[in-house]
Amino acid sequence: MWNAEIYNRYGKERIQPSVDLVARIKDMKFQRILDVGCGTGMSTEPLVSAWESAEIIGVDLSKEMLEKAREILPTVTFIQRDCSKPLFDMGTFDLLFSNAFVQWLPNQEDFISNAFSMLNENGIFATQIPLFEEMPANDRISLSDQWEDIVPV
Numbered sequence: 001m002w003n004a005e006i007y008n009r010y011g012k013e014r015i016q017p018s019v020d021l022v023a024r025i026k027d028m029k030f031q032r033i034l035d036v037g038c039g040t041g042m043s044t045e046p047l048v049s050a051w052e053s054a055e056i057i058g059v060d061l062s063k064e065m066l067e068k069a070r071e072i073l074p075t076v077t078f079i080q081r082d083c084s085k086p087l088f089d090m091g092t093f094d095l096l097f098s099n100a101f102v103q104w105l106p107n108q109e110d111f112i113s114n115a116f117s118m119l120n121e122n123g124i125f126a127t128q129i130p131l132f133e134e135m136p137a138n139d140r141i142s143l144s145d146q147w148e149d150i151v152p153v
């Protein structure tokens with residue numbers, strides 16, 4: 001159970017990884033952006049600042065986190081979804097963004113594989129995963145040709 005008030009108490013620290021990740025790709029152009037596991041919208045905010053005219057959608061499982069996100073970013077579409085399941089019905093995106101979310105998934109490999117299927121041509125999947133070295137997906141990625149385009153930073 002996520003508590004939006006407690007989560008946002010450390011907002012300055014929590015937003016920084018998303019700000020840093022956006023800074024790495026800010027020169028690219030995106031029209032359609034999905035923030036997966038967007039929480040209270042803290043990871044969505046830097047996306048809105050960087051790509052003002054893009055269509056930006058945030059998805060998260062927690063109703064409470066999404067309510068806060070809608071308060072903070074009324075112009076963004078926020079949708080309640082279980083993102084451990086395929087999101088193919090949402091269409092394809094130029095940027096699939098995700099900060100501090102993938103580590104919560106039991107099926108990280110499926111999620112990452114599906115994420116690549118949701119990209120438009122030249123689209124990118126930008127994700128920040130705390131303690132990635134300790135995730136099950138880390139072993140799989142280092143072994144897989146399918147994910148040869150992944151560049152850990």
Ligand SMILES: C[S@@+](CC[C@H](N)C(=O)[O-])C[C@H]1O[C@@H](n2cnc3c(N)ncnc32)[C@H](O)[C@@H]1O
Pocket residue numbers: 002014018036037038039040041042043059060061062065081082083084098099100101104105
């Ligand atoms: C650490 S927060 C990150 C929130 C936001 N990305 C940020 O940077 O502040 C993790 C978020 O993942 C969401 N989450 C966990 N499991 C999920 C699932 N299966 N589907 C969708 N969201 C999920 C939680 O509700 C929570 O908002």
